[in-house]
Amino acid sequence: MRTLLLTGPGGSGRTTLAAATALTAARDGIPTLVLSTDRTDTLGAALGTPTGPTPVAVPGVPHLTAWRPDAAEGFRADLTAFQDRASNVLGFLGASRLDPEEPTPLPGAEELALLRALRDAALSEAYDLLVVDLPPTAQALALLALPEELRRYLRRLLPAERQAARALRPVLGRLAGVPMPTEWLYEAAARWDVELAAVAAVVEDRDTVVRLVAEPGPAGTDAVRAATTGLALRGLRADVLLANRVLPEPSTDPWLASVTAQQRKALDEWGESPQPYALHQVPHLGHDPRGTDDLAALRAPAVNRTPATVEWPVTDHLADDGVLLWHIPLPGAIRDELDLVRRGDELVVTVGPFRRIVPLPSALRRCTVAGAALRDGELRVRFAPDPDLWPQTR
Numbered sequence: 001m002r003t004l005l006l007t008g009p010g011g012s013g014r015t016t017l018a019a020a021t022a023l024t025a026a027r028d029g030i031p032t033l034v035l036s037t038d039r040t041d042t043l044g045a046a047l048g049t050p051t052g053p054t055p056v057a058v059p060g061v062p063h064l065t066a067w068r069p070d071a072a073e074g075f076r077a078d079l080t081a082f083q084d085r086a087s088n089v090l091g092f093l094g095a096s097r098l099d100p101e102e103p104t105p106l107p108g109a110e111e112l113a114l115l116r117a118l119r120d121a122a123l124s125e126a127y128d129l130l131v132v133d134l135p136p137t138a139q140a141l142a143l144l145a146l147p148e149e150l151r152r153y154l155r156r157l158l159p160a161e162r163q164a165a166r167a168l169r170p171v172l173g174r175l176a177g178v179p180m181p182t183e184w185l186y187e188a189a190a191r192w193d194v195e196l197a198a199v200a201a202v203v204e205d206r207d208t209v210v211r212l213v214a215e216p217g218p219a220g221t222d223a224v225r226a227a228t229t230g231l232a233l234r235g236l237r238a239d240v241l242l243a244n245r246v247l248p249e250p251s252t253d254p255w256l257a258s259v260t261a262q263q264r265k266a267l268d269e270w271g272e273s274p275q276p277y278a279l280h281q282v283p284h285l286g287h288d289p290r291g292t293d294d295l296a297a298l299r300a301p302a303v304n305r306t307p308a309t310v311e312w313p314v315t316d317h318l319a320d321d322g323v324l325l326w327h328i329p330l331p332g333a334i335r336d337e338l339d340l341v342r343r344g345d346e347l348v349v350t351v352g353p354f355r356r357i358v359p360l361p362s363a364l365r366r367c368t369v370a371g372a373a374l375r376d377g378e379l380r381v382r383f384a385p386d387p388d389l390w391p392q393t394r
Contacts, residue, residue, distance in 0.1 A: 001122060001124075001127060001128055001129065001130055001207070002128065002129050002130070002207045002208075002209075002303060003118075003122065003129075003130045003132065003202060003205065003207060003208040003209070004021060004129070004130070004131045004132065004208075004209060004210075004211055004303065005132050005134050005140070005144075005208065005209070005210045005211070005236075006018045006021065006131065006132065006133055006134060006210075006211045006212075006213060006242075007134040007135070007136065007137050007140040007141075007210065007211075007212065007213070007227070008136070008137060008212050008213030008214050008223065008227070008242075008244075009136055009137060009213075009214060009215075009219070009220065009223040010136040012213045012214050012215055012220070012223075012244055013213055013215075013244040013245065013282075014133055014134070014136075014213045015036055015038055015042040015043050015046060015133045016042070016046045016288075016289050016295070016298070017211075017213050017242055017244060017282065017298065017300060018034055018036065018043070018131050018132070018133035019034060019043055019046040019047050019066075019133075019295055020046075020282075020289070020295040020296075020298045020300035021034075021131050021211070021300045021301075021303075022034035022064060022066075022129075022131040023047075023058075023061060023064060023292055023295045023296060023300070024296075024300045024301070024302060024303075025063075025129050025131070025302070025303050026058075026061050026062065026063040026064035027061070027063075027296075028302060028303075029063060030063060030128050030129050030303065031063045031065075031126065031127045031128045031129070032063055032064050032065070032127060032128070032129040032130075032131060033055060033065045033066075033067060033121055033124075033126075033127040033129070033130050033131070034047075034064070034065070034066050034067070034131040034132075034133070035066075035067050035068075035069075035114070035117055035118065035121060035130065035131065035132045035133065036051070036066075036067075036068050036132075036133035037068060037069055037071060037110040037111070037113055037114045037117070037133075038068070038133065039071070039110065041068060043066060043068060043133060044066070044068070045290060046289060046290065046291075046295060047066055047291070047292065047295070048290060048291035048292060049066070051066045051067065051068040052068060052070070053068070053069060053070035053073060054067070055067040058292070060292065061292055065126075065127070067117065067121070069113045069114065069116070069117040070113070071109040071110040071112070071113035111135065111139070111143045111146070114132070114134075114143065115143065115146065115147065115199050116195075116199075118130075118132060118199060118202055119195065119198045119199045119202060122198075122201075122202040123198070129303060137212075137223060137226065137227045137230065138230075138353065141227075141230045141231070141234060141354060144203050144234055144236070145234060145356065147196040147197070147199040147200040147203065148200055149357075150192070150196050151193055151196045151197065151200070152357065154189050154192060154193055154196075155193075157189075158189040203234075203236075204235065208236070209236075209237070209238070209239045210231055210236050210237070210238045210239070211238060211239065211240045211241075211242055212224060212227055212228075212238045212240075212241045212242065212277070213242045213244055214241070214242070214243065214244065215243070215244050215245050215263075216243045216246065216262075216263040216264075216266035216267050216270070217262050217263060217266050218262070218266070220243075220266060221266050221269060221270070224241060224270065225332040226332070226352065226353075228275055228331050228332045229330055229331060229332040229333050229351055229352065229354065230351070230352075230353075230354040232329050232330055232331055232332075233330065233349065233351055233354050233355075233356050234356065237276060237277070238275075238277040239276075239277055239278065240277055240278050240279075240280050240301055241270060241275075241277045241278070241279050241280070242280050242282055242300075242301075243263075243266075243267055243270065243279060243280065243281045243282060244282045245282065245283075245284040246263060246267070246281045246282060246283055246284060247259060247260045247263060247284050248260075248283070248284075249264070267279070267281065274331075274377075275331060278301070280300075280301045282298050282299070282300070283297075283298070283299070285297060285298070322384075322385070323370055323382050323383065323384050324363065324364060324367060324382070324383040324384075324385070325380055325381070325382055325383075326364065326380070326381040326382075326383065327378055327379075327380055328349065328378065328379040328380075328381065329377065329378050329379075330351055330374065330377060330378065330379050331377040332377065333351050333352075333374060333377065333379070334352070335374050337351055337352040338350070338351055338374055338379070339351075340369075340372050340379070340381065342368075342369045343357075345359060345360050345365045346358060346359055346360060347360055347381070349379070364383050365389075366385065366386055366389035366390050367383035367384055367385050367386055367389075367390070368383065368384050368386050369381060369382070369383060369384075370382040370383060370384040
């Protein structure tokens with residue numbers, strides 16, 4: 001199944017264009033599911049039909065289904081299950097159980113619900129296309145990084161190899177005087193790892209692409225540059241840049257003429273950009289789009305079947321001087337915002353507000369970092385073989 005992830009700055013019209021993109025695909029005969037977790041149901045308002053905790057067919061549009069998962073219900077179910085499994089520890093601590101109707105979803109519950117729905121939708125055989133309305137760019141990139149980061153935390157906090165010592169846990173518990181992690185904790189960690197791996201597989205799949213949404217203008221240009229860099233750091237690339245709410249030209253009104261000129265300048269810059277995404281202009285309708293007729297008037301681009309992922313981590317190459325050179329594409333990155341740290345067998349790459357911890361391949365773990373340079377939107381890291389670790393030739 002193909003997956004389209006739509007994101008952009010807050011207020012740029014992401015949800016509306018997600019609905020318009022899904023509508024275009026459905027009218028082309030592609031069974032499509034459009035997914036959003038916006039608690040105000042902006043998706044339902046755009047489609048002209050309410051959406052809810054279960055997928056619903058959009059009236060009058062064959063092949064189109066909309067879904068807005070209930071984050072509150074999922075949060076309560078997870079908390080109840082945790083209380084059941086941790087009843088012994090909670091009883092030891094003298095904790096009181098919470099009633100199932102009592103908990104209020106914490107910040108981030110919508111994002112977790114979206115990840116779970118993304119996994120469930122990807123496993124479904126009822127659709128050929130999944131269109132996902134992501135949060136604003138910064139939150140969306142943090143959300144897409146969450147499965148990888150959580151799996152890393154689980155491996156550090158509950159290493160699988162420690163399960164071999166489970167026979168010793170009761171003895172250690174008596175010596176320490178407190179309950180030790182029991183079998184259910186390791187089972188839960190293994191279950192979470194499988195679920196997170198399923199979500200990560202969807203994000204990293206070659207048929208998963210991102211579409212950026214932005215209004216043309218100075219703020220939109222800054223947002224697009226930052227988003228392009230953040231996506232590249234995650235190994236993703238946008239296939240289309242949707243320039244939303246483009247005003248018609250020319251205008252005799254001085255104010256509108258000024259805004260139109262500002263939009264035209266940004267559109268010219270985006271059109272001349274060396275980035276591989278296509279620029280698609282979405283007209284301003286003069287009102288908020290509501291219903292399938294308005295969505296059709298937006299003329300969302302058709303689904304491109306060409307994969308748009310980038311190779312990450314980039315394969316290392318052997319330079320003439322015997323140094324291994326690692327190429328990491330970071331379009332739009334600024335040298336002053338770039339930080340690189342080697343920590344054990346990992347490389348910590350920070351670009352502005354974005355960070356990724358990358359496990360080094362086996363060959364590079366036996367090397368030391370000999371230098372790094374940012375050139376033409378590409379970070380090049382030089383690794384020199386460590387004589388104490390590198391295999392010696394005779």
